[in-house]
Amino acid sequence: MNIDLILHVLQDAFPAETLEPQAMPINETFVALPPASIYLAAQILVERFGLRHLSTITGQDTGSEIELLYHFWDGRGLTLRTSLPREEPHIATLVNLIPGAAFYEREVSEMLHVTFDGHPDPRTLLLPDDWDGGAPLINE
Amino acid sequence: MTRVTIPIGPQHPALKEPLSFLLTVEGEQIMESALRIGYVHRGLERIFQNRSYLQNVHVVERICGICSHIHTTAYCQAVEALLGLEIPPRALYLRTLLCELERIHSHLLWLGVLAEHIGFTTIFMYAWRDREIVLDIMEELSGGRVAHAVNVIGGVRIDLDQEHVHSILQRLDELERQVETFLGVVQHERTLQARTRGVGHLSAEQVRRYCVVGPVARASGVDVDLRRDAPYAAYASLDFQVITAEEGDVWARTMVRALESIESLHICRQLLQQLPEGPLTVRASRRVPPGEVVSRCEAPRGELVYYIRSDGSDRPARVKVRTPTLTTLITLPDQLRGVNTADVPTVLSGVDLCIACADR
Numbered sequence: 426m427n428i429d430l431i432l433h434v435l436q437d438a439f440p441a442e443t444l445e446p447q448a449m450p451i452n453e454t455f456v457a458l459p460p461a462s463i464y465l466a467a468q469i470l471v472e473r474f475g476l477r478h479l480s481t482i483t484g485q486d487t488g489s490e491i492e493l494l495y496h497f498w499d500g501r502g503l504t505l506r507t508s509l510p511r512e513e514p515h516i517a518t519l520v521n522l523i524p525g526a527a528f529y530e531r532e533v534s535e536m537l538h539v540t541f542d543g544h545p546d547p548r549t550l551l552l553p554d555d556w557d558g559g560a561p562l563i564n565e
Numbered sequence: 566m567t568r569v570t571i572p573i574g575p576q577h578p579a580l581k582e583p584l585s586f587l588l589t590v591e592g593e594q595i596m597e598s599a600l601r602i603g604y605v606h607r608g609l610e611r612i613f614q615n616r617s618y619l620q621n622v623h624v625v626e627r628i629c630g631i632c633s634h635i636h637t638t639a640y641c642q643a644v645e646a647l648l649g650l651e652i653p654p655r656a657l658y659l660r661t662l663l664c665e666l667e668r669i670h671s672h673l674l675w676l677g678v679l680a681e682h683i684g685f686t687t688i689f690m691y692a693w694r695d696r697e698i699v700l701d702i703m704e705e706l707s708g709g710r711v712a713h714a715v716n717v718i719g720g721v722r723i724d725l726d727q728e729h730v731h732s733i734l735q736r737l738d739e740l741e742r743q744v745e746t747f748l749g750v751v752q753h754e755r756t757l758q759a760r761t762r763g764v765g766h767l768s769a770e771q772v773r774r775y776c777v778v779g780p781v782a783r784a785s786g787v788d789v790d791l792r793r794d795a796p797y798a799a800y801a802s803l804d805f806q807v808i809t810a811e812e813g814d815v816w817a818r819t820m821v822r823a824l825e826s827i828e829s830l831h832i833c834r835q836l837l838q839q840l841p842e843g844p845l846t847v848r849a850s851r852r853v854p855p856g857e858v859v860s861r862c863e864a865p866r867g868e869l870v871y872y873i874r875s876d877g878s879d880r881p882a883r884v885k886v887r888t889p890t891l892t893t894l895i896t897l898p899d900q901l902r903g904v905n906t907a908d909v910p911t912v913l914s915g916v917d918l919c920i921a922c923a924d925r
Contacts, residue, residue, distance in 0.1 A: 450646035452795060453859045477773050478789075480861070481887035483872045496870065500794050502859050525776030528895050529887075536610075551603035551924055561611055 426499040428454055431474055438469055453502035455494075460507045463495065464517040467505070470497060471522050479523050484533035486511070486564045491537055495519075515540035536562040566591045575604045579910045581678065582920035584894075590906060598901045602894060606924040613884035618644050618718060618853055621881065626712050628886065629922045631671050634663045635864040637716035639871045640884075642797060643860035644718050647853050647875050654799070654841040656720035661799040662836045663703065663715050664862075665829040669740070670699040671865035672822040672829075675917045676747060679819065682910040683760040688750060695743040698736050705729070720846030730837045741830045748823045751816070761816035765900040765912040768813055775899075777892045779867020781916050784821045785813035791863040798862075802839075805832050815915035822917075851879045864889055866917055888922035 432454070436444050439462055447455040458466055470476040476499050483494040491514045495505040509516060518541040519526040530541040531550035538560040541547065549556065574585035583604035589597040609628060613621050625636040638660055645652060673696040680688035700710045706723050707713035715721050725733075751757060767777070772785045782789055790807040792800045808824040810817035853875040860871045867889035876882040893916040900912050 450856075450858045451642070451797075451860055455857070478776050480776070480859075480868065480870045481872075481885065481891075483883070483885040485874065485883045485885075494872065496859055496872065498861065498868070502861070504859065523776065524774045525892060525895060528891055549603070551606040553603070561608060 426474070426476065426501050426503065428501065428503065431470070431476075431503065432456065434469060434473065435466055438465065449502075449504075451502070453504060455504045455506050457506040457508075460493075460509055460516045463493075463505060463507050464519065464522070467495065467519050467522055470503070475499075476503070477523060479519070479526055479529070482526065482529040482533050484537045484539060484562065486537060486562060488564065491539060493533065493539070509539060513540070514538070515542055517542050518544040520544055536560060538563070568596060573909070575601075579682070580913070582918070584918070584920050586897075588901070588906070588909070593906050595901045595904050595906060595909070598898045600894065600897055602920065603924055605921050609925045610884060610886065613881055615880070617851065617879045618881060619851065619879075621884065622716065622718065623712075623714065625884075625886070626714065628888070628925060629919055630711050631674060631919060632667055632864045632866070632869075632922070633712050634667045634715060635862050635869055636886075637714075638664060638798065639860045639862040639864075639869050640873075641716045641718050642862070643858045643871045643873045644853060645849070646858045646860065647856050647873065648718070648849055649854075650719055650847055650849060652720055653844045653847060655843045656845050657799040658836050658840050659721045659723060659725075659845070660716060661803075662833060663706070663713060664798065665832045665836070666699050666703055668829045668865045669744075669826045669833075670696055670703070671917075672826045673699070673744075675822060675914070676819070679761075679815070679911070679914045680757075682914045683757065685754075685757060685760075688747065688757075691743070692747060695740060698740045698743075702733055702736060717846060717849075719849035720844070722845070724845055730840065734834060734837055737830055737833055741827060744823065744826050744830065748820075748827070751819045751823050757819075758816060760908075760911060761814065761819060761915070762812075763814050763816075764904060764908050765815045765818075765915045766813050767896055767900060771896065771899060772813075775892065775896050777867075777896060779864070779889045779893075780818055780821045780825065781893050781896075782867065783807070783809045784817035786811045789868075791861055791868055795861060797860075799836065803832055803835050805835075815911055818915050818917075852877065853879070853881075866890055866919060866922075867892065886925055888919065888925070890917075890919045890923040894918065894923055 480496040490508040497503045535549045571588045575583035585601040587599040625640040626633045677689040677692035769786045772782045855877040857874045870887040872885040874883040
């Protein structure tokens with residue numbers, strides 16, 4: 426993975442944003458983007474750079490917002506970070522780009538009540554069908 | 566022909582762990598399948614947030630009853646990166662030794678399960694008997710057959726002397742002869758070939774589409790292995806081959822795992838013969854400075870991912886675990902389409918499911 430080239434292309438694709446890549450331990454780079462840009466950024470990674478391996482999607486409640494981390498990997502890690510409002514969080518699904526994202530999105534959806542717009546199969550993944558205990562990973 | 570829908574699971578004699586399928590069949594042929602998991606979901610990601618970093622070492626070890634050590638390896642590696650610790654080489658070698666012993670044990674256990682599912686009970690018996698050699702070694706080293714508690718944040722808590730090294734090397738030779746026998750069976754035995762060739766096929770394109778990892782990906786010709794591609798622990802100083810196959814069926818997965826076991830035996834020998842001298846741990850603070858880390862390891866089933874966020878306290882703000890089984894489960898409806906109902910257990914065992922890992 427040519428991380429410098431990828432970051433350069435992403436910066437060109439979103440001229441309105443100032444991308445501030447963060448170097449993380451163990452060969453990992455984090456890039457923050459607004460939620461509306463995640464689909465396009467993933468499309469660039471997949472179609473232009475052949476970066477098709479999405480390791481997983483982490484969802485977390487940081488207190489003020491719901492943060493999603495899309496962990497890509499090809500020899501080293503690249504994570505796209507985005508933040509959603511705590512009220513009715515939603516974001517475009519990546520399933521048509523990366524079919525392997527289906528389970529990861531379902532898990533984030535049930536654990537944090539994030540809606541993935543356009544997900545072909547938005548059932549719960551791990552929680553019981555009759556679960557009514559709210560979103561388990563939302564901090565109260 | 567009439568379509569009939571058959572429920573399988575969550576409790577079923579052919580399943581080792583709970584998951585459920587709705588199979589739609591026409592005659593003996595599977596037309597569609599729907600998968601449901603989550604029956605052993607324990608809410609561990611929430612539990613991690615309520616335990617200290619030290620306590621969590623023992624919680625992550627219990628995610629899986631087969632590859633328990635790789636979970637603590639990925640977890641400790643992540644916390645050590647946040648702490649900025651330099652782990653002593655001897656500790657990294659011992660950590661890697663357990664990783665490879667665990668891989669051999671996992672692959673032999675899997676071979677036994679597959680053999681039993683295709684009615685080849687002899688290989689099931691032999692594979693599980695010989696797996697005891699590895700379990701005995703692990704028990705001697707750590708005191709535990711399943712949960713080893715070898716990793717601590719900052720190193721390992723076990724050591725071994727020269728006499729012990731010699732004794733383990735001898736037993737590894739014995740095990741290698743046995744694994745070579747299994748390899749011969751996989752290569753030449755007609756029954757095994759008839760039951761596994763062409764069954765549960767995944768193309769390299771399907772592997773990439775579904776982000777599949779580990780031996781299942783390698784058996785479809787996708788050459789990926791974190792031990793070589795992003796070396797962790799002691800792998801950068803070891804000499805080993807990454808095994809791949811082109812066929813993409815259950816037979817190819819059997820070959821890949823059998824050859825990988827032999828490769829793991831070679832790695833174990835190198836580790837034991839080159840074991841550096843020195844301390845086993847470095848001192849680690851209980852509080853972890855704020856930061857984030859993504860840690861990846863090659864578990865017996867493939868890429869295992871940990872994400873940890875620290876807020877500066879002695880408890881993690883978030884621990885996310887993605888186990889390799891989750892990536893292979895998603896391919897099962899594709900693999901089952903068109904197969905004979907008698908081959909369903911072969912397909913299921915072919916990918917080496919660990920439902921406890923997937924559900925967490």
